[in-house]
Amino acid sequence: MNPVHSLQGLVEHIGPRLKLRWLTPPPAQSCPLLSEQGGQTAQSLVGSLNCIHPNRLQVLGEAEMLHLSDLSKPAYDETIERLFSARPAAVIFASDITPDPVFFAYAERTGTPLLGSAARDAEIVDRLQYFLTHALAERTTVHGVLLEVLGLGVLLTGDAGVGKSELALEMIARGHRLIADDAPELARIAPEVLEGSCPALLRDFLEVRGLGVLNVRAMFGEGAVRQHETLNLIVHMRSFDNDGLASIDRLRGSLSTRTILGVAVPEITLPVAPGRNLAVLLExxxxxxxxxxxxxxxxxxxxxxxxxxIASSR
Incomplete structure (x- = not known):
């Protein structure tokens, strides 16, 4: 299967749902959805006809075709030329529109693929924006255990052997859900939103020292796992000596923030010591x-x- 960041991969992944079909022969070479300049968002990747700030995927629906038909011949030719001179990754015709021959001529001249779809232009734009926002999001992999606790995405971090997996296992036994162990993948799907998920190879598995690898889905049922969740809180597990514990602000605790992919995520440090009920503390x-x-x-x-x-006592 082609990578999703190419036009061919896009057609393979979401083409059946949108009934996308090739109006011109599929390109032999991979067509990247991101331009060489980069810095594009999903909104600039796909949209209705726009010659001022052209999209990489230009969608033409009934309204756009009606607008083009109302133009004079010179204005029509100029608009089509500007459309293809922007070198879009593809031009998509919605609502089973049959393009004029001039579109095929410019497509052949510039090497621009043409696609057709039975779906309306608004549906195509909405679905492609959502799909591309997730598929092309900036990503990173972190070390820790990602859980859903009381509806929030919680990332457990800490040194090896501090007890992350044991705490995660206890949380699962208490009814919370596992998302990813060891290598959660975080994607920035919005300016201030990180979504965590699990690599397919590690999905459902949790490693606990002494017990080995456990299949949480098989052991606790479907409700014990979740595919993805927004990251809302980082809990850093750390062993403290008496002096270290005494240095923690007793009013504010250890609340701070950690920046991941440019997003500030609240973080607390959870002291690990014998006799502490870490599951209750985490909840x-x-x-x-x-x-x-x-x-x-x-x-x-x-x-x-x-x-x-104090004010009332004066």
């Missing part, structure tokens, strides 16, 4: 993060109460 950390997302911070609330109490 509590997630509940506390949910409150922060809703605008409530217990530390700020306590400070406000103290300030009001």
């Amino acid at each position: 509590t950390a997630v509940r506390n993060q949910i409150l922060r997302i809703r605008g409530y911070d217990a530390g700020v609330d306590l400070e406000d109460r103290q300030a009001r109490a």
Whole structure:
């Protein structure tokens, strides 16, 4: 199968759903969807006819064809020339539109593939934007265990042997879900959104020291795994000595942020020590993060109460 970042790969992956078909012979060479200049978003990759800021995939529907038919002959020829001189990756005709012969002439002259579809132009643009946003998103792989806890995506990080997999196993036993162990893949699908998923080779597996590799889906059922989730919180597991524990802010805790692919993700450090119920602490950390997302911070609330109490005693 062709890579999804090429036109041929796009047609193979989503072509059946949109009923895409080649109006010109498929190119022998791979046609990249991203231009050499780069820096494109999914919105600039696909869109309706645009000769000012041309898209890589130009979609022509009934409204665009009606607009072209209303132009004078010189304006019509100029618009078609500008369309193909921008070197789009392809021109897609929606609603089973049959292109005029001039489109085929310019397509042959410039080496631009033409595609047709029975779907309407709005559906083509919407589906391709969504597909390309995920397929061409900037990605990175991190070390840790990615879980869904109380509806939030939580990444457990820490040194080898600190207990990430054991904690993940306990969370799964408590009804939470595994997304990826060891090598979660993070994709930036929006300016401030990271989505985590698992490489296909590692899906459903969790390695626990002493037990080996476990198939979580086979052991706990379908509800114990999830394919992907938005990353909302990073929990860094770390062993502390007494001095290290004493240095943690007792009001604010260890809340900070970590930047991944340009996105700032809230991070807390979870002290690991004998006798601590890490599963309860992790669930509590997630509940506390949910409150922060809703605008409530217990530390700020306590400070406000103290300030009001001091003010009322004067």
